[in-house]
Amino acid sequence: MAITTRVVNADMRNWVFVRVETDQPGLYGWGEATLEWKTQAVVGAVNDLAPLLVGRDPRDIEQAVRILKKHSFWRLGVIGMSAVSGIELALWDIFGKWLDQPVWRLLGGKVRDRVKVYTHLGLGDMRAVYETLETEPLVRRASEVVATGYRALKAVFIPYSHYHAPLVEVDKVGRLMEALRKTVGPEVEIMVDFHGRPASASTALAYIDALAPYRPMFVEEPLPPGETGALAQLVAKSRVPIATGERLIDRPEFDDLFRARAVDIVQPDICHCGGLLEARKIAAMAEAVSVGVA
Template sequence: MKITGIESIVVNAQMRNWVFVKVLTDQDGLYGWGEATLNWKTRAVTGAVEDLAPLLIGRDPRDIAQACRVMQKQSYYRLGIIGMTAISGIEHALWDIAGKALGVPVWRLLGGRVRDKVRLYTHLGLGDMSAVYETFDAGQLTERAQAVLEAGYDALKVVFIPYAGATASPAALRHVERLGRALRDAVGEDTEVMVDFHGRPATVSASLGFIRALEPLAPMFCEEPIQPGDTEGLVQIVAASRSPIATGERLVGVREFADLLQRRAAHILQPDLNHCGGLLEAQKIAAFAEVAQVGIAPHNPNGPLAGIAALHYAVATPNFVIQEAMPGSVPWYHDVVRQPVQREGGFWPVPDLPGFGVEVDEKEAAKHPFQQEVLHAQNALLEDGTVVDW
C-alpha cells in the first residue's frame, strides 16, 4: 500500500476555518481523513501540508511513526505550531487509513479501550464564539450556563477573566469573584466549571489574585493562568493555588511538555491533538504525564474531525480527565460529516466503526469556502490603549 496524494479542504466556520486533510492511497476507495485547524493561520497550514506531502508520497501509510519522523526530521528546520499542525492533520488521516485497512476503530490501535464512555464539556453559547469570549455580565453568564445544562451537559467552561497587565485591580478582582459566585449559585454543586484565563494576567501575582477570587466557585481547573513558556511562573502558581492548574494547548511535541512535567508545573495537561503532532505524540505526552501523576484534558475548540480524533484518543488514554468539544459552533456542524457520533448527555459513546468512523461530505464542505475568520483579539486592550494578550 502506498500514499498517492495528500489534499486539504478548507471549511469556513466563522471563528475558525476548519482544515480537513485527505490522504489518498493506491488501494481503491481507501483514504483517510484528519484535521489540521489552526485559528487565523489557515493559509500557512494548508501551505505546510503541501510542502510536507512530497516527503510521504510513495510511502506505506500504515508506517505512522516512520511518517512522523520523516516529516519532522527531514524538514531540516524545527517545526513550530504551523508545521506541527500540518503534521497532526496528516497523521490523523494515516490512523484513519490503518483502522479502515484492518477493519477496527482507531482506539483499538492505540491500545484498546480503558473506559466505556468519554466525558465532555462545552462553552457558553454551546460554541457560539461571541458568547464564549464576550460574556462578562452576571445575567448573561448565568442565562447561558443554564442553556448548557438544559442541553444535557454537566460541565462547562467560561472565559471571563478580564484583559490584564502586571496587576489586577481591586474592582476587577471583586467583579470576577461576583461572577464566580453567581455562576456557582446558578449551576449548583453538581456541575463542573472550568475557567480559562487565556494567559491574560501578565504576572504571577495578578494571576494568583484572580485564582483566589475564584475560590468560592471551586473550579475543576484554572486554565492557562499565565502565558505558556514561563515554567517557573507556573511552579509558583501551582504552589500557591488551591485550585487545580491546567495548561498546554499552545505547546507542541513531547519535548515542550517535558519541562512542565519534570517541574510539576501543572495538575492537568491540555495537548491539542490538532497541534501537538498527532495521536502518537499525544500518547507520549500522556504516558509522561501519568508518571508525574498529571491528568490529560485535551484542548479542542476545532471542527468535527478533531473531535472524533480526540474521542478515540480519550477511549484509550488511562489518565484522561475530560474532553473539550464545540459541536454547536455553527448550525451545520454535523452536515459536513457523515455518521457523526451522537452525544449522550454529557458523554460520547465509544465508537465501533473502522478507522475514525466518519466521512467528510465534500459537497457540503464546498458550500463553506475559505473566508477571513472573525478576529476577537482586537478587543485585547487596556483602558489606555496598551495591547495585551488575548
C-alpha cells in the same frame, strides 16, 4: 500518497482538514489541522511537507511522523506541528479503514465504558467565548448548557491584564463566578479558561483567589503557554488545580512542564502536539509524574 487540504468557514475562524489518499481506490483518510487565524500558513505547511511522504506506505505512521519532523530539517513550530498532526490523524483514519476497525481499538482498546464530557458556554456558538463578561449572558448561557444535560462546563471571563490585577476587575471576576456557581449548583463542574490573559503569576493568582471560594474544577492557561517558571510558582500557591498544554507542541515542551512541576492537569491537543502517537507519549510522561490528562 496524495495529501491535500480543505478549508471550512466555521464562523469567526476556519477549520483546516487534511485529506490523504492512497493508491488503493477508495482508501483515504481525514485529519484535522485547524490553527485559528493561521489558515494559509498551515495549508502551506501541509503542501510543503506532503512530498516527503510520496511513495511511502501510509500504515507506517511512526516512520511518517519522524520523516516529516526530521527530513524537513528546520524545527517545526506550532504551524508545522499542526500540519504534521493533521497528516498523522489522516494516516490513522486510513489504517483503521484498511483494517475495518475503529482507531480507538488499534490504540489499545477502551479503558472506560463512560466518559464525562463538558461543553463551552454557547454550545458551539463562538461568540459565547467573548460575550460572557457580564452576569446576565454568563448565567443565561450556563443555564442553557445545564438544561441540555451537561454536568460540566467551561467559561471564559477573565479580563486581559498586564502585571497588575485591578481590584475592580478582581471583584468582578469573583461576582461572576459566584453568580455562575449559584446558577448551576454544586453538581455541575465549572472550568475557567484564562486564555493566558494575565501577564504575570501574581496577576493570575489574584483572579484565581477570587474564583477559589466557588470551587472551580480547574483553571486553564492562567498564563501564556511556555512560561514554565511562572506557572510553577502559580501551581505552588494556587488553591485551584492548574491545567495547561493545548498550545504546547512536541515532547520537550511538555517535558519542561513536568520537570518544573508546573501543571496539575495537562491538555495535549492531538491536532497540534504531533498527533495520536505523540499524545500517547505525552500522556505516559504525565502519568509517570502523577499529572492528570484532559
